[in-house]
Amino acid sequence: MIKMCAIHDNVKRGISKMAVVLIVALIIVVGIVAWYAFSSIGVAPQPTPVKKIKVAVIYVTPIEEPWNTVMHEAMTWAVNNLGVEYVYSEKVDTADVERVIREYIAAGYDIIIPHSWGYHEVTIKIAKEFPNVAFAQGSGPTDLEYPPNVVLYDYWIQDAAYLAGVTAGKMTKTNVIGVVTAYAVPDVNRLVNAFAAGAKSVNPGVNIRAVFIESWFDPVKGKEAAKALIEAGADFIYAERYGPFEAAREALKEGKTVYCFGNIVDQSGLAPDVVLASVTWDLKTFVKHLIEMKRAGKWEGGIYNWGMKEGWAKLVWNPELKTKVPPDVLKLVEDLEKQIIDGKFVVPIYEDWVPERWK
Amino acid sequence: MITAEVILGLLYSSITLLTPLLLAGLAELLVERSGILNLSLEGTMLMGAFVAFMVAFYTGDLYYATLLASIAGAVLCLLFAILTITLALDQMVTGLALNLLTIGITSYLYRASFGWYVSPIPPHIQTTLQPIEIPVLSQILVIGKILFSHLPHTYAAFVLVFLTWWLLFKTEKGLKIRAIGEDPQTADYLGINVNLTRYALLILEGCIAGIAGSLLSIGYYNMFLDNMTQGRGYIAIALIILSRWNPLLLLGGAFLFSFIDALQLRIQAFNIPFLPYQFALMLPYLFTIVLLFVAGRKVKGPASLAKPFKKLR
Numbered sequence: 001m002i003k004m005c006a007i008h009d010n011v012k013r014g015i016s017k018m019a020v021v022l023i024v025a026l027i028i029v030v031g032i033v034a035w036y037a038f039s040s041i042g043v044a045p046q047p048t049p050v051k052k053i054k055v056a057v058i059y060v061t062p063i064e065e066p067w068n069t070v071m072h073e074a075m076t077w078a079v080n081n082l083g084v085e086y087v088y089s090e091k092v093d094t095a096d097v098e099r100v101i102r103e104y105i106a107a108g109y110d111i112i113i114p115h116s117w118g119y120h121e122v123t124i125k126i127a128k129e130f131p132n133v134a135f136a137q138g139s140g141p142t143d144l145e146y147p148p149n150v151v152l153y154d155y156w157i158q159d160a161a162y163l164a165g166v167t168a169g170k171m172t173k174t175n176v177i178g179v180v181t182a183y184a185v186p187d188v189n190r191l192v193n194a195f196a197a198g199a200k201s202v203n204p205g206v207n208i209r210a211v212f213i214e215s216w217f218d219p220v221k222g223k224e225a226a227k228a229l230i231e232a233g234a235d236f237i238y239a240e241r242y243g244p245f246e247a248a249r250e251a252l253k254e255g256k257t258v259y260c261f262g263n264i265v266d267q268s269g270l271a272p273d274v275v276l277a278s279v280t281w282d283l284k285t286f287v288k289h290l291i292e293m294k295r296a297g298k299w300e301g302g303i304y305n306w307g308m309k310e311g312w313a314k315l316v317w318n319p320e321l322k323t324k325v326p327p328d329v330l331k332l333v334e335d336l337e338k339q340i341i342d343g344k345f346v347v348p349i350y351e352d353w354v355p356e357r358w359k
Numbered sequence: 360m361i362t363a364e365v366i367l368g369l370l371y372s373s374i375t376l377l378t379p380l381l382l383a384g385l386a387e388l389l390v391e392r393s394g395i396l397n398l399s400l401e402g403t404m405l406m407g408a409f410v411a412f413m414v415a416f417y418t419g420d421l422y423y424a425t426l427l428a429s430i431a432g433a434v435l436c437l438l439f440a441i442l443t444i445t446l447a448l449d450q451m452v453t454g455l456a457l458n459l460l461t462i463g464i465t466s467y468l469y470r471a472s473f474g475w476y477v478s479p480i481p482p483h484i485q486t487t488l489q490p491i492e493i494p495v496l497s498q499i500l501v502i503g504k505i506l507f508s509h510l511p512h513t514y515a516a517f518v519l520v521f522l523t524w525w526l527l528f529k530t531e532k533g534l535k536i537r538a539i540g541e542d543p544q545t546a547d548y549l550g551i552n553v554n555l556t557r558y559a560l561l562i563l564e565g566c567i568a569g570i571a572g573s574l575l576s577i578g579y580y581n582m583f584l585d586n587m588t589q590g591r592g593y594i595a596i597a598l599i600i601l602s603r604w605n606p607l608l609l610l611g612g613a614f615l616f617s618f619i620d621a622l623q624l625r626i627q628a629f630n631i632p633f634l635p636y637q638f639a640l641m642l643p644y645l646f647t648i649v650l651l652f653v654a655g656r657k658v659k660g661p662a663s664l665a666k667p668f669k670k671l672r
Contacts, residue, residue, distance in 0.1 A: 061585070062466060062585045064481050064584065064585065065585075066479070069479055073479065091466075091585075178628065184636075207630070209627070209628050209629070209630050210627065210636070211624055211627040211628050212627065212636065212640060213624075214640055215589055217584050217585065217586065217587065217589070218587070218589045219579075219580040219582060219584060219587065220376075220575050220579045220580055220587075221376075221589075221620075221624075223579060223580060224372050224375065224376060224620075224621065224624055225624045225627075225628070227368065227372060228368070228372070228621070228624040228625045228627070228628035228629075229628045231364065231365050231368040231625070231628070232365075232625070232628040232629045232630075234628070242580075242582070242584065243580075246487075246579075246580055246581060265479035265480070266479060266480075267479070267480060269480045270480050270481075270483060355630065355635075355636065
C-alpha cells in the first residue's frame with residue numbers, strides 16, 4: 001500500500017514536472033513567433049525623406065505643474081507644426097534620471113531635455129560622454145562649466161513680472177501688494193523681486209509682502225497665505241503658486257476687490273473674476289530654435305537667457321477684466337513692453353530675497 | 360495695524376487648517392487605541408480628495424462626492440485591515456506601501472480620465488462646499504463669526520472630539536478597545552472579538568479620513584493636484600503621539616499646530632518688524648520639537664501598538 005502511494009506520488013510529480021516544462025516551452029515558442037511577427041512589422045521599409053528629429057523630455061513632477069505644462073505645450077505644438085517626434089517621462093526622481101537619459105540615448109533620441117534644476121549634474125556627466133547628442137538642461141547653476149553640447153535655459157520671465165508689478169503699483173488703493181510663493185530660491189526670487197521692482201518704480205510708497213508657503217503644490221495653504229495677505233490689506237496678489245485665486249474670490253463675495261496675477265501659464269480661465277493678467281512663459285520659439293539648430297547640424301550650447309524680445313515672456317491680460325485697467329496704466333505698460341523689447345530698458349535681476357530691499 | 364479683525368482672521372484660519380487634521384487624527388486615535396498603527400492614513404486622505412473631486416467634477420453634486428470619498432476611504436482601510444489583521448503583515452510597511460499605491464493610482468486615474476494632454480488650466484469644479492452659519496449663534500459678537508460660520512465638517516470634528524473621548528473612557532466598548540490595544544491576548548481570553556473590533560474601527564477610520572481628504576479638493580479648494588494632501592496624514596499621526604492618545608489633548612495639540620501655522624503666514628504677510636521671515640517659516644517645526652520635548656517625554660502608547668495579533672486559542 002505504501003509502495004503504491006509512493007509510485008502514485010512519483011507519477012504525479014512526473015506529470016506536474018512535465019506540465020511545467022511544456023508550459024515554459026510553449027511560452028518560449030509563442031514569444032519567438034511574436035517577436036518575429038512584430039519585428040518584421042518594425043523592419044518594413046518606411047519612406048522617410050527627412051529624418052524626424054526625436055526629442056525626449058524628462059520632468060521631475062507631473063505635467064500639470066505649470067513649469068512643466070509650458071514645455072509640454074511647446075513640444076506638442078512642435079509635434080504638430082515642426083514634425084518632430086516627442087516622448088516624455090514625468091515624475092522622474094533626480095536619483096533615477098541617469099538611467100532614463102541613458103535609455104533615451106540608447107533608443108536614438110537626438111535632443112534630450114532634462115527639465116529640472118536637480119538634473120543638471122547628471123546632464124553634464126552624460127553630455128561629456130555623448131558629444132553628438134544635444135542636451136537642453138532646464139535650469140541649473142550658471143557658474144558651472146557646461147559641455148559644448150548643452151544648452152542651459154531657465155524661466156527668465158522677470159520682464160513680464162516687472163510689468164505686473166507696474167500695474168499693481170499704479171492701481172493699488174491700499175498701497176499693500178503681496179506675493180504668494182513657494183520657496184526663497186533663485187528662480188523664484190527673480191520673479192518676486194522683479195514684481196517688487198516694477199511696483200516700486202511707479203509707486204515708491206508701496207508695501208511689498210511676500211509669503212512663502214514652503215511647498216510647490218499645496219493650494220490649501222496657498223489660499224490661507226493669500227487670506228493672510230488680504231487681511232494685511234493687500235489688494236493685488238501675484239500668485240506664484242496655486243491658492244490665491246480662491247481667497248480673492250471669497251473676498252470678492254464679501255465685497256472686497258482683490259486682483260491676482262497668474263504665473264507661467266495664462267490662468268485667467270481658472271478664476272475670470274479675479275485674475276487680472278498672467279505672467280506667462282512661452283517656450284515655442286525656444287523649442288523651434290532648438291529643432292532648427294539640430295536640423296541644420298549646428299548645435300550651439302551655452303546659457304540662453306531669453307526674455308520678452310524673443311517671445312519667451314509675456315504679460316497676458318484677462319480679456320474680461322482688461323477694461324478695469326485705467327487707460328494711462330495700460331499705455332504705460334505697453335510703452336514699457338516696447339522699451340524692453342527694443343532693449344532700451346533692462347529689468348533688474350536679483351536672485352536673493354531681502355525684504356529690506358523693498359522697504 | 361493689528362486690529363480685532365486680524366486676530367479674528369487668525370483664529371478663523373487656524374480652525375480651517377485644523378479641521379482635516381482633527382478629523383483624520385481622531386479616527387486614527389481610535390484605531391491606535393486598539394493597537395493598530397495605520398500609516399496609510401495619508402493615502403486614505405489622498406484617495407478621499409481624489410474621489411471627491413472626480414465625483415464633484417462629473418456630477419456637480421458635492422453630497423455624493425463626500426459620500427463616495429468616505430466609501431473609497433473605507434475600502435482602502437478595509438484593504439489595510441485584511442493585510443494587517445487577517446494576513447498579519449507588518450503594519451508600518453503595509454501602510455507606507457498603500458500610501459505609495461494611492462499616489463500612483465490617483466495620478467494614474469486622473470490622467471486616464473482627463474487625458475494625457477492637459478490644457479494649461481487644470482480641471483476644476485465650479486462650486487465648493489459652503490460654510491454653514493448657525494443661526495443666532497453666528498450673530499454673537501466677536502466669537503460668533505469664528506466659531507459658528509464654518510463648513511459642517513468643522514462642527515462634526517468638534518463634536519467627534521467629545522464623542523471619541525466619551526466612547527473611549529466612559530463606555531464599556533471603549534474599555535474593550537483600550538484593553539485590546541494593551542493586551543489583545545488577554546482581551547481575547549476574556550471573550551472580546553479582537554479582530555472584529557479592529558476591522559470595525561479601521562473601516563470607520565477610512566470613512567472619516569476619506570471625508571477629511573475630500574475637504575481639500577472640494578471644500579477649501581476646487582482642484583485635485585498630485586499628492587495634494589502634502590503630508591497632512593503624517594502630521595495627524597504625529598499629533599496623536601503629542602497628545603498621548605487622548606482626544607481632548609488632540610484637540611489642543613492640533614489647534615496649537617494649526618494656530619502656529621496660520622500665525623507664521625501672518626508674520627510674513629504683515630511684515631512684522633524684528634521678526635525675519637525665516638523665523639516665521641521655522642515656527643511650526645520649532646513648536647513640534649519643543650512640544651515633543653516638553654510633553655512627549657515618558658509617553659507610552661498602547662502596549663500592543665503595531666504588533667500583529669495571532670489568536671492562540
